[in-house]
Amino acid sequence: MGLLGTIWHRLPLSPAMLYLPIGFALGPSGAGLVTLDPYGNAALLTLLTEIALLISLFTVGLKLRVPLADRIWRLPLRLGVVGMLVTSALLALAGFYVFGLPPGIAVLLGAILSPTDPVLASDVQVHDAGDRDRLRFSLSGEGGMNDGTAYPVVMLGLFLLGVEEARDYGSRWAPLMAMWGILAGFGSGFLLSRGVVRLALHLRQHYHKALGMEEFLTLGLIAASYGVSHLVHGVGFIAVFAAGVAMRRIEHERSGTTSPTEMIGAVPAGDAPAVATHPQKAPAYMAETVLGFNQQLEHIAEFVMVLLLGIMLSAAGFSLDGVIAAALLFLVVRPVSVVLALLGEKTGRTQRVLMAWFGIRGIGSLYYLVFALQYDWAMDMKQRLVSMVLTAVAISILLHGISATPLMERYHRRRQALVDE
Template structure:
């Protein structure tokens, strides 16, 4: 296949979405929704201009590696959104939403998939684990840009960003347990504790802390000694994300988690006064690096296999995606009451989108287990989430802004 065609198409889509980004966001059509739709349009089920099978790389491998690279870059940008002192000031949110919320979301998603689709419990558990983490890439239009900053409170945007960043890496724990139980049941728990938990997850945390701290100190030292022409975050954060992603994988750690921790530590060390640059870089990175993955997803959607599974599949998948977040957040409302108002809780219980991280874990799980259902149902869930959460971004942002205004008026009265 001539790579100039997909190159021109992909770059053209990114260019178009960049030119009209503000208009599309206010029309509740964020970039991921448009990119996904264009991928379907260009693919074999519509115009048939591009087939992902003709790229010369196995589809599963291409999607897994593209998702991994996208997460590495995207998570670095997510971590830089968080202001200095955020982690210490928001310990309660993180402990509750990660320590209790993630297991609750896993339980709800698994139960809905098991009961609704009639899947074996371990397969339902695997799918539930893949759908549990909130995706940092799909979350980006919800928490960044003029629409979000005008309407959504900072604490909501920051808490959603931190959760989506950390639970993306922690999701590896939830995914690998059913994978091991399906593939090596005799030694699954031993491998889970010694390899997955200790070496891959804890090792990733330590590696990310060390690299992020060293990179932050290097950045500050270079600036203070006049070794840099300008304080270029872009020159640091993208290479930092890719270095940690590659080196973390070579060391046998959960490299996705390592990237987020490294970037989070780096963001707490660099000067607070340059945060406006972080926002600009985050916007550039999102448009240039993150949109192509949704084009790829659109090209790879197994629409024919969805049809074979009948009308019940999308109904159950929609229920799993939406209920797992809604039930968990409202169940935790007594613990979060002092952190978020009722309107903010409603917003947080709605926006738990899935996307690139689910694609990464689905391709990884399919490669290790050989279960095609994992990929088929996950891509259906991604499509549902990208569309539903994407088109509801503007209306939900308007509702939370109205709630804030009513709350202020009520307080003033």
């Protein structure tokens, strides 16, 4: 990728489309160089996928440079909550009536495949901080939110399977617990990040301290917001997304309508400390430096996760049920969920069609799959679920990876033509 990166970006392909077959070729169905037991190593895989997901969520939050009071936030909020719930419900019904799964497995299938991915198809994300395109903003924000909002539904599925740790999600208080988890997660992550970033900027601007080490600031904010959220029984994924949003909000408040790049300007060699301590430039410099570092981590995380997915799929094998589930998800469930979620919202027909198509599945689904495998329930059902989910995610990586570039280029040409008119 280091040698072919420039060429790769010109092709109608995503990097994940390269990583997936390499992982498959390394696994048992290929050269057999790598064997991975997802059942015996579920705890380790959960940790690895959790870290990758946290990195991607923080990155997405940093890219959304729009005030929280702006109406455009209604789109990802509707997709990330209402759309996720509709998707989970419809897939659960399909799991029960089409595939004959027990209720708990059917609910778990719907919950695992409901989160969209904020990473795997970069062409449909916001291009840079401040990108207000309604399609890209909606899909990016949705991917940042629904990895967290899917958590209560996953726990409901585990409760139906008799998992003791999920018993609270079968009580009458479960809806209130879910609401609290979302609100507490966002609030704790947002407030913690805002406090830490303001402190760092104060130290830089008034005392010329806390300079450099944006890498530690990034990892520290991710870890602290995630941990504090869990202490107050919030959803950690939402907290980390909110932490990224909060850092970007501080930059936006200081920079105003000026883009971060314009605010920072050219940085002469060796003059970074002067920019990092400048009263106006410091917030933009911090946000952009952290974003740059986090995006590098995101590339590595994407590579590792999709490679693991390919290896696991090589061992589990393709599933006909997974192919059918993917067809139902992308051709029926996703379009219906988008239509219902956006009722009453003013969006163009083309934007809605593309939102309905680009419900990309990836790291979030992989995380919740291995998360569920940690618990004790029927092994034959585990094996069936693993094969179905991995097949559906692999199909998403291939189909959306091929279609993202040409469809988005056509979308941009059409929008530009309207502007020119």
